[in-house]
Amino acid sequence: MAQPEDLLFSKEHEWVRLDGNSATIGITDYAQNALGDIVYVELPKVGATVAQFANIGVIESVKAVSDLFTPMSGEIVEVNAALESDPAAVNREPYGAGWLLKMRLTNPTESKTLLPPAEYEKIATD
């Protein structure tokens, strides 16, 4: 499927929606499909500072535990609390209600290291 045009992507299948010095982060449709039914999402605490590409949590499907990496550096300002009771939202709406967290970026120029939709599309084909 085509990737949303307003997002940037990491090679680890996360997406980033930039809004000035802030960003919303989630996992891609390709990633949620590869994981299968998601049953648990463990996210960092609000206030935590994370460095680009660091392991910041886990996403668990019925069969497997997968690490979650942050595509950018920053301070966590909000996590999607609804995922606690409804982790399947990540499967249903990976780019919408299934968003994972919001951060204040400490190095917005890192966005240059991320992939535009057409580039990501090339690595996210089965």
Place this chain on the structure above:
Amino acid sequence: MKRTALHEEHVAAGARLVPFGGFEMPVQYAGILKEHDAVRHRAGLFDLSHMGQFWLTGDRVAEWSDTLTINAVATMKPMQARYNIFCNDAGGAHDDTIFYRLGDRWLLVVNAANAEKMWDYLTASAPSSGVALENQHGRRALIAIQGPRSVEMLQPHVDVELSPMRYYFCAEGRVNGIPAVIARTGYTGEDGFELFLDGERAAEVWRTLLHDCGPQGLEPCGLGARDVLRLEAGMPLYGHELTEEITPVQAGLTWALKLNKPEFVGKSALAAQRERDDYARIVGLVMGGRTPAREGYPVLQDGRVVGEIRSGSIAPSVGNKNIATSLVQPEAAAVGTGLAVEIRGTLHEASVAPLPFYKRAQ
């Protein structure tokens, strides 16, 4: 990597294939939870052709088998099926299996991962005991239809009356005109049937059943759903709740242990273990929180490690809780005992629950 007779069906259906027991097997089609739901409420269709099928013939099959297994074989009636375990001298499980007593032979179904080991083990003593063995592994197919609507879905396709067939009995008949052993057995905790048939004709049966019963809700199901279903139903999986080290006594399978049989491999070790009652044992755990417990995670009681997780999953039929099996020290095994599971460095509450976690309404 070997492929089953239904491999092309799985690829065409978009199944996700993974290596399992030496075969490339479907772990899921539409999704594990959706497939689980189909089996609990309608029916699911499984390709289990990776499992080993051995034919046993000769007058002394029962007598010989009784010397190698913990459950009784000689008392089986014609067309009866019975769960049985082959143990080593120390009582550990060599494999857990099902014997089917057919008209002119016996069918022994062994785990895929153990098929080679079991073939070598059986062929070492069968010929001198007057038993002939034939290895059908990979040649004969096994299709299971499991779920509360299995009878009504399968009946139009077979030439035997399904309703009167009792659980753990079987018949030799035809499915869509193709000769098959039709057995009322399964590994999901639901009513259902297992169809043993020639691999070369299996794809026809698979396609026809899915085509004709699809409108009634029959769905192809993978090994992922099967694992959740069997765990909810409290059924052991070889390599997890039973191993060469974990005995049937430890796994809580003493109902299958017939100590009144004459000598059999592992008998004295199992009898002594049972008598001592001091062994680590398999228990069910229900997690208090939403974090899944996975194989290998440590299990603690009052800060002390008393065991480890052997299987774990979210359980849609157990209130969507996370359930697990654990091998724990006897003092931590009583139902209701409060334990903790260490998950990524954090302790999560769990309590010992009776097995099975799920039992279907009769």
